[in-house]
Amino acid sequence: MEKFDRIKIGGLKVLEEGACVESSSPLEDNRLGPAVCAPLAQQRLNLSFFTHVAGDREVLCTTSHNGEAALTLLRSRADPAASLALKPGTSILAVYPHDKRPEVIGTFIRSLARARVVIHGLASSPSAISVVLSSSRIKPAVEQLFEHFTFPGFASPEEFFSAQAPPKEYLEKVVATYQEKVNKVYWIIPQSDLDLWGMSIASSDILAGFADALMEMGKLGLAIPFLVALPGLGGQEFILSFSTARRQSGSHRLEACATGDQGSEVRRILTSHLADIRPMRLTPVAGIFLHGPHFGDRYGIAHTLVAALAQAHIKLLALSCTISSISLIIRQHELAAAQVILGNTFAAPVESAPATSGS
């Protein structure tokens, strides 16, 4: 077996006993708010994971006992030609921090490919990269992660699994549901001058090629501040959507691709590792990162966000809600308006957008 240097990383976590709903519609009809987010919010369903790409495709996760309810709600508002599928018995597995490094995200995806995991959804948060997978594949996935990463808290998969059963007292106390009148967000950070790449691949089985592409992008000095991947219409395709930016060494912050166009190089890398794909690039786009609104403990926060953007006629190109944060991608010329509307919608400090190239 090919050997790789293991990457030292902060940690990993598993959220078990979930259910996942995959939703896709053949029509791009801006149904995200009214047909997806609104009914879930009205029924007070907490989401532990939620991704969307314009198109319209979504993957959402909730607790196992709420899976059927979520499916029924979405089905009641769905277009007749839409595809909806409930996957019970799913878990969310995440590693952190990725520091926007393609090699960390790529190694995570490569580990999943080697564990022969069927991926129901992938999403990045500001710190973590998460996957939705069948609970029965957690063990092989974690074993593969230990082949490729080292974690300070655990020397082996056995140590990790033995630490997963928290004491009863902890379970009783850990339930916390935030119910503020205005949702608090720790920090809203915009980032302009990103490239958004979208492509459809035949299935998640060939994600190993994407992992190799990410590794090569890492060598170019690129960063990946945003990534989602999810099944497309009827599960017949797999959609990848990610943004690239130039990495600034020794800093959390990302610098936009101000010097030189990386687009042709990224396209070459993608097509060299993934046969028969047609990557689409949208540029410039902007990312907005809502750090830590604890969306998983607050039903309706995704709806609040989506409704606010819709009211301002801002088109959401891609959305990722995982761990405790929300990341979204919009067209760059809508960034200022989006910052205003989100600043008015959430209680949060908003950082000014960094100056764009040429400004």
Next chain:
Amino acid sequence: MSAKYILIVDDDPDLVETVSMMLESKGFEVGKAYDGIEGEEAIKKRRPDVLILDVMMPRKNGYELCKELKSNKWTKEIPVILLTAVGEAVPTTSYTHADGMSVEAEDFIPKPVDAATLVEAVQRLL
């Protein structure tokens, strides 16, 4: 003069990332740990000037770690800020302010954390 060293211990990686960015932007040096046992190891390696400690964590929760630190003569002087899921926004938790007081933390701040409040609390304890 070297920067003050703040250690954040929380099992929410997004919170660790965010608080770290907040404090680094104010000139602090920041260490990160993702559960109580990792936090304990990190303190053994380097004594923090202030410890920011989540309460609800696997393996060893924040109250346990805080209690241990405060009963050890080598670590009892480390100022501790507990991040707690109590208060008006969180009616369903059974953690209480009294729990926080009993482990002798210097301060406790309810989640969701207000960035300015947290930075002020750190500066006050230095």
